[in-house]
Amino acid sequence: MGNSRADILAAARGILAEHSLADLTMRRLATEVGVRPNALYWHFPDKQTMLAALADDIVGRVRVDDGGEWDTALAGATADLRAALLSVPDSAEVVSSARASGLSSNDLSARLEQRARAGGLPAPVAEGLATALVQLTLGLTIEEQTRAQMERLGVIGPSGRDFTGEFTRAVRVIVDGARSALKPR
Amino acid sequence: MGNSRADILAAARGILAEHSLADLTMRRLATEVGVRPNALYWHFPDKQTMLAALADDIVGRVRVDDGGEWDTALAGATADLRAALLSVPDSAEVVSSARASGLSSNDLSARLEQRARAGGLPAPVAEGLATALVQLTLGLTIEEQTRAQMERLGVIGPSGRDFTGEFTRAVRVIVDGARSALKPR
DNA sequence: ACCTGAACACCGTTCAAGT
DNA sequence: ACCTGAACACCGTTCAAGT
Numbered sequence: 001m002g003n004s005r006a007d008i009l010a011a012a013r014g015i016l017a018e019h020s021l022a023d024l025t026m027r028r029l030a031t032e033v034g035v036r037p038n039a040l041y042w043h044f045p046d047k048q049t050m051l052a053a054l055a056d057d058i059v060g061r062v063r064v065d066d067g068g069e070w071d072t073a074l075a076g077a078t079a080d081l082r083a084a085l086l087s088v089p090d091s092a093e094v095v096s097s098a099r100a101s102g103l104s105s106n107d108l109s110a111r112l113e114q115r116a117r118a119g120g121l122p123a124p125v126a127e128g129l130a131t132a133l134v135q136l137t138l139g140l141t142i143e144e145q146t147r148a149q150m151e152r153l154g155v156i157g158p159s160g161r162d163f164t165g166e167f168t169r170a171v172r173v174i175v176d177g178a179r180s181a182l183k184p185r
Numbered sequence: 186m187g188n189s190r191a192d193i194l195a196a197a198r199g200i201l202a203e204h205s206l207a208d209l210t211m212r213r214l215a216t217e218v219g220v221r222p223n224a225l226y227w228h229f230p231d232k233q234t235m236l237a238a239l240a241d242d243i244v245g246r247v248r249v250d251d252g253g254e255w256d257t258a259l260a261g262a263t264a265d266l267r268a269a270l271l272s273v274p275d276s277a278e279v280v281s282s283a284r285a286s287g288l289s290s291n292d293l294s295a296r297l298e299q300r301a302r303a304g305g306l307p308a309p310v311a312e313g314l315a316t317a318l319v320q321l322t323l324g325l326t327i328e329e330q331t332r333a334q335m336e337r338l339g340v341i342g343p344s345g346r347d348f349t350g351e352f353t354r355a356v357r358v359i360v361d362g363a364r365s366a367l368k369p370r
Numbered sequence: 371a372c373c374t375g376a377a378c379a380c381c382g383t384t385c386a387a388g389t
Numbered sequence: 390a391c392c393t394g395a396a397c398a399c400c401g402t403t404c405a406a407g408t
Contacts (some may be wrong), residue, residue, distance in 0.1 A: 026401060038402075039373050047401065096324065100331035102341065128354035135324030135355075136317050139281065146285035156287065169313035170320075177362025211382060223383075224392050232382065 005043050005053065008033055012054050013088055020149050021090035026050075048101055055098035056106045058084055058091050064111045070119020071175050074112055078133045078171055081108065085141045090149060092141035099138070109134040121178055129178040136170050190228050190238065193218055197239050198273055205334050206275035211235075233286055240283035241291045243269055243276050249296045255304020256360050259297055263318045263356055266293065270326045275334060277326035284323070294319040306363055314363040321355050 011032040015024045026047055030037040044050040062080045065073040085092045098104035109130045116126035144163040150156040196217040200209045211232055215222040229235040247265045250258040270277045283289035294315045301311035329348040335341040 025399085027399085035372090036374055037400095038375090038404090041402070042372055096327070100328045102332065102335070102344070124354045125358060127351065128356075128358035131325065131351050131355040132317060132321050132359055136320045139320030139324045140316065142281070143285045147287065150287070159287070166312065166316050169309045170316040171313075173310060173313035173362040173366075174317055174359055175362070176365045177358040177360070180361045180365040181358075210380090212380085220391090221393055222381095223385090223394090226383070227391060 008040065008043055008050070009054050009057055012050070013057075016089050016091060016094075020152075021093055024090075048097075049103055051094050052098040052101065052103035052105075055091075055095040055104050058088055059095055059104070059106045059108050062108060064108075064115050066115075066118075070116055070121065071179060073115055073119070074129065074133065075171055075175055077108075077112060077115070078137055081134075082137050082141055082167060085137070086144070090145050092138050092145050096138045096142060116178065120182065122181060125178050125181040129174060132174045132177075133171065136174065137167070140167055140170070193225065193228055193235070194239050194242055197235070198242075201274050201276060201279075205337075206278055209275075233282075234288055236279050237283040237286060237288035237290075240276070240280040240289050243273055244280055244289070244291045244293050247293060249300050251300075251303075255301055255306065256364060258300055258304070259314065259318065260356055260360055262293075262297060262300070263322055266319075267322050267326055267352060270322070271329070275330050277323055277330050281323045281327060301363065305367065307366060310363050310366040314359065317359045317362075318356065321359065322352070325352055325355070 008029065012024060012029055015029060015032060026040055027037045029050075030040055033040075040050070044053070059081070061084050062077060064077045067073075085095065095104070112133060113126045113130035116129050117123060121129065140163060144161075147156070147159045147161070151158060193214065197209060197214055200213060200217060211225055212222045214235075215225055218225075225235070229238070244266070246269050247262060249262045252258075270280065280289070297318060298311045298315035301314050302308060306314065325348060332341070332344050332346070336343060
């Protein structure tokens with residue numbers, strides 16, 4: 001009754017927030033929405049497509065600044081992406097899978113690349129920069145959220161890793177690399 | 186009879202080679218080995234641990250050159266990692282998951298970081314460089330192998346993406362970034 | 371337009387028991 | 390040391406049918 005795509009996606013977010021990606025099954029999602037499992041298949045053709053919609057929902061919140069310098073704009077958007085991912089447990093895995101499957105319509109790396117070119121970077125550098133930043137953020141955040149999940153379950157102790165530091169230092173190396181293409185030695 | 190860890194891992198590699206990660210179930214793996222599903226649990230405590238062993242098997246083949254310049258050594262090891270992953274379908278996903286779970290004992294990024302420091306890079310730069318290279322390679326190869334799998338299944342046409350080019354250009358940006366820390370403007 | 375009933379063909383994992 | 394039999398508690402997905 002009045003259940004829409006948006007309601008289902010909100011329930012999915014809720015399962016991630018209170019449990020984990022392993023608990024995000026179609027059957028459980030249906031229960032949360034108050035419906036039988038097969039009813040979900042009226043709204044989405046399959047689970048993969050539902051997850052891609054959820055991924056777009058999360059990544060869609062990230063804006064790429066049009067003004068200012070290209071380096072601060074890209075570093076800022078990358079930090080925003082990480083923050084958006086960290087706000088929903090296990091979402092980095094979801095976004096990464098959606099990207100790989102090609103079902104995700106929100107191509108953040110294309111937006112980053114465009115911004116880099118607008119900032120004056122040569123095309124191959126802009127492309128390499130965008131690729132490196134997106135893969136770094138997704139990969140590292142997957143690790144961070146996986147560890148967080150394992151700690152939540154008590155299967156492992158705190159890793160002691162400084163993920164924010166690792167992220168910051170890697171972003172610096174990448175952005176410096178793009179900059180070195182502009183200001184040659 | 187006489188089935189060992191190695192036999193099971195070889196069979197697992199075979200399933201990836203001829204089918205896909207989705208087909209790599211404990212039940213199917215058991216059939217391939219000629220045993221009942223639960224027999225596998227004598228060799229491995231669970232599926233996750235088995236996959237981590239498989240991941241170590243694949244990454245263990247990658248050597249980091251001790252001689253020469255740090256930049257060619259790191260770029261070479263990164264290219265080797267990508268080649269090792271591409272030789273086994275869907276293995277990038279397996280390695281990425283194993284890394285995230287912390288069950289993987291082969292910490293390639295630590296070896297890369299060590300090599301970078303030996304080459305004279307400051308610690309934070311060496312760390313950022315290793316992190317960026319490993320995440321780039323895993324993330325991009327996951328995408329490449331996922332697409333390849335979808336093409337194999339005929340669910341999608343060729344993507345037209347130049348993954349080798351994307352990889353090369355991103356590696357260049359990253360390595361250039363580390364270099365800029367050595368030769369200031 | 372949106373949902374249910376009932377079923378199909380699977381999963382990972384455990385436990386006691388066998389040799 | 391290594392494996393089987395039997396079971397438990399699940400999955401995603403399909404199809405016809407209901408309102």
